[in-house]
Amino acid sequence: MASMKDIAARCGVSVATVSKALNDHSDIGEETKARIREVAKEIGYFPNSMARALKTNHTNNIGVLFVDEAQSGLTHDYFSHVLDYFKRTVEEKGYDITFLNNKGQGHMSYLEHCRYRGFDGVVIACVDFFDPQVVELVQSDIPVVTIDHMFNNRISIMSDNVGGMRDLLEHVYSLGHRRIAYIHGADSSVTRERLSSFYYNAERLGLEVPDEYIKEAAYRNSKEAAEKTKELLDLKNPPTCIFYPDDFACYGGINEINDRGLRIPEDISVVGYDGIRIGRHIRPQLTTLRQDTGMIGTQAGEKLISLIERPKTTLVEQVIIRGEVYPGETVKRLK
Amino acid sequence: MASMKDIAARCGVSVATVSKALNDHSDIGEETKARIREVAKEIGYFPNSMARALKTNHTNNIGVLFVDEAQSGLTHDYFSHVLDYFKRTVEEKGYDITFLNNKGQGHMSYLEHCRYRGFDGVVIACVDFFDPQVVELVQSDIPVVTIDHMFNNRISIMSDNVGGMRDLLEHVYSLGHRRIAYIHGADSSVTRERLSSFYYNAERLGLEVPDEYIKEAAYRNSKEAAEKTKELLDLKNPPTCIFYPDDFACYGGINEINDRGLRIPEDISVVGYDGIRIGRHIRPQLTTLRQDTGMIGTQAGEKLISLIERPKTTLVEQVIIRGEVYPGETVKRLK
DNA sequence: GACTTTGAATTAATCGTTTAAGTAATTTTA
């Protein structure tokens, strides 16, 4: 409400002087600066972000594109934690975050929406990375950081799926398991990484992986996971341990197993992926790979701001964030 | 990037004409309008929201204040769903949402942050409603909708805690339970509503509620819930059913009960609150009160937009959103 | 003492829109 004009009037100087004083330019006298700053505080002045953005071409606002299939990514345990850390990181540096969408006035595309709002940068996660609108946005001149998907010449923050799957497999192997099945998620770059790591490390460890041990079920879909579990349990030579697409889906498998009167982990072992909070609060505690959402969100924030503020000197790279095996109680030590 | 100036140049008209044509004013000829619209589409013109906001004093941007204790409310299952629906509702009407915070540049208060960004309105949930900065914001002239907390002369959307607790109690009563304990959450207006409804309806149903049946444990804290559960189970005359602050906390109680070798619901019944998604995917399915996050979020969005666009004719009221008992499998039918 | 430099401010243009007020041409009205 209070503008520079008000301060200028009260101090008997021009608006330009006020602007320069508040931005601490060198060509304003110290006493004048002090007086202006005092009056500014007194009348509760804060700059108008729109006016400033109009002139400076930067808004201190970051666009967030998190679009889950049906939902908005907000209700996705893994991504909501990532977003939470991202938010805290950028807010501390004076940036705000606004959700990107393509549903609004005039059906703007994501890129158009970015220009409309003048976002300084964008973080993208949890979307269909083959959506033409997403591709268009990534290829534009707007600073972009993607999470869990790589693009050429763009910064991405990647959860270490290859290492995570290796660690999980080694963990389970070290507990004596040799017949391990993997119900993987729907096709995506994340799925491919985990799956190829699974095959690679299984071979390295000398495990046999019959084709019928590999199934597909949608992420976060307990029903599909239960169905695939049923198929696995019905095999002549069933696995001793089943890997699931994620923790949520894993509970679908657990239900199916319990429904058959089998116990976990005594009769069969299960392994999730993500490390969702509730998994540590329900018995038996889920054996899973805890993805480091804190580091992923924080790194995404820091890299994006660096890219915005120092485009030349910011290294465009893929940052790999390691996860950690959470031992839990759902994998039995064999013999 | 493309501005009205570009369109004006290409069409050989003034910028004012372009503005009026695109806003469909009546004093521009139809053919001219058509031509301008065509060129606008052709060069991919979209208005600059900052410039427009500067002039019109409205941004089509809504501030969201969701601040959980440690977290940001994003990782809170109940609120993240509410926010998700809120987001969809307002985005469809051309509004964007930006998170409010007081951590940024110059440590702006929430209200200052609102003025800085020029939010057309604000939705508040999941915060400490006694925080002076929150109070200041609510009392300001900015259109506000609060969720789950009432302020005088302000619109609020309230989950029906009184009705929810009544329905739960009646449900459990109808299954034959007479000794019902309640571990309630930390003090807040929500807690008070539920607790007083618990007492009121217990009396109405002729239930005796000994003081030692009422305990307090923090929301979403499975450890505290487990401790209180232990105290309840150790009573000379333990309850046959325990109510928890919320679903998440309920799992703490379930663990404690299982650790004692007691079965749910055969030996003791438990009841949560919220209706979190995972509760329907883990056996035994939680008996709980499903709060209607969809309706709460949607109503909050619609009322706020109404307040923004039609301040005079928008009824300032408390909208109560009923929940629904989800029967689940954790309450035993007694005889 | 005339000339340059430095310091501290002001002026004016600009960012991309919106909109009240003005203008010129055409049409309507009596």
Next chain:
DNA sequence: TAAAATTACTTAAACGATTAATTCAAAGTC
């Protein structure tokens, strides 16, 4: 047919900031 009304524009100011260019006085230099 002259005055009034309508149509279709343009001009110019404004929103609240930033910043290049300018001014003017005081101080420094030779």
